[in-house]
Amino acid sequence: MKDFSNKVAVITGAGSGMGRYLAILLAKAGANIAACEINQSTLAETIAMLANYPVKVSSHILDIADKAAIEALPEQVITEHGCVDLVFNNAGVAVDSSFEDMPEDDWDWVFNINLQAVINSSRAFLPHLKQRPEAALINTSSIFGMIALERQSVYHTAKFAVRGFTESLVKEMKGSSVQIHCVHPGHIGTNIVTNARINKSEESANSMQRLVGKALGLGNSQEELAAFFRNNGMHASRASQIILNGVCKNRSRIMVGTDAKLMDLCQRLTPNHYEMLFPFFTLPLTLLRNKKPIKGLPVEGNVETVKA
Ligand SMILES: NC(=O)c1ccc[n+]([C@@H]2O[C@H](COP(=O)([O-])OP(=O)(O)OC[C@H]3O[C@@H](n4cnc5c(N)ncnc54)[C@H](O)[C@@H]3O)[C@@H](O)[C@H]2O)c1
Numbered sequence: 001m002k003d004f005s006n007k008v009a010v011i012t013g014a015g016s017g018m019g020r021y022l023a024i025l026l027a028k029a030g031a032n033i034a035a036c037e038i039n040q041s042t043l044a045e046t047i048a049m050l051a052n053y054p055v056k057v058s059s060h061i062l063d064i065a066d067k068a069a070i071e072a073l074p075e076q077v078i079t080e081h082g083c084v085d086l087v088f089n090n091a092g093v094a095v096d097s098s099f100e101d102m103p104e105d106d107w108d109w110v111f112n113i114n115l116q117a118v119i120n121s122s123r124a125f126l127p128h129l130k131q132r133p134e135a136a137l138i139n140t141s142s143i144f145g146m147i148a149l150e151r152q153s154v155y156h157t158a159k160f161a162v163r164g165f166t167e168s169l170v171k172e173m174k175g176s177s178v179q180i181h182c183v184h185p186g187h188i189g190t191n192i193v194t195n196a197r198i199n200k201s202e203e204s205a206n207s208m209q210r211l212v213g214k215a216l217g218l219g220n221s222q223e224e225l226a227a228f229f230r231n232n233g234m235h236a237s238r239a240s241q242i243i244l245n246g247v248c249k250n251r252s253r254i255m256v257g258t259d260a261k262l263m264d265l266c267q268r269l270t271p272n273h274y275e276m277l278f279p280f281f282t283l284p285l286t287l288l289r290n291k292k293p294i295k296g297l298p299v300e301g302n303v304e305t306v307k308a
Helices: 017-028 040-050 067-081 104-129 153-172 207-216 222-232 236-248 258-269 279-291
Strands: 008-012 032-037 057-061 086-089 135-140 178-185 253-256
Touching (some): 008 017, 008 104, 057 067, 104 153, 135 236, 153 178, 178 236, 178 258
16 A cells, blocks of 8 residues: 555544544545544544544544444444545553452453454454455554563453454455554553553552653652653654554554564563563663653644643
């Protein structure tokens, strides 16, 4: 796929982070947008930003964990836009908890959004994508679909599975008009920690905090951690641009960020002890970003939501 001009793109989780900037950068490139989100107010902000571009935009409020809502989505998009060329299964959530202390409800929440919704959406949209001369299905996994840390068992379970599912589809769709992509971001400065469920009933600090927080003198609150996470990762607009470049170059595996690439390298070099190598580059990278924040790409009407 050489460009996105006049294509119709469905994006889940379009109210924040990478989903918002995928929508904006695609609109900037001339694509029409079907923006999907559970959060009405953040989606309205994205829609306001999209109004700066001369493309057709439709807004779809839905919970992607609702199978019936996902099954109804292709028809709604086709009614609005006439066809669908690109589907970004981007929306995701996180829980920070040991497996033993994790409420089953939290497990199901992450599992249904991060994995089952990706599968249901792929099943619902693939027949429509196959009718287009060139199309793409883009599923977001994570670097946490390649390496595993403590207290992230459900996130890893979902993201490893998204990777396996998507890589299998890459092979099944070879020779068809549908490109299949699996996205593996490293640390991107979004609202994912703000929206995460952190198991506060446990005494120990959570894993993300242990990785970087103590060295930087962070407190214990979710708000502090979320603000730190958002302010010190790669800007979501840059991550989204890398994803779109990967789609244009038909890269089935799209790695986003130096940290993701280095973590992947570590797990190849030392499959049993890779996490011991991470502080040698995650901390310097974080300190570097802290010292010299990397600005977002220029887009029209930026109204960043600051939640914490
Ligand atoms: N931020 C990172 O460092 C990072 C790293 C690796 C992978 N990822 C993945 O990237 C994707 C995008 O996350 P982000 O970092 O931009 O987070 P974000 O929290 O900024 O955005 C996620 C969006 O998904 C929406 N969403 C959540 N549950 C939903 C549901 N049930 N139905 C519809 N929409 C829903 C949220 O409201 C939010 O707008 C996720 O799949 C995440 O797991 C993020």
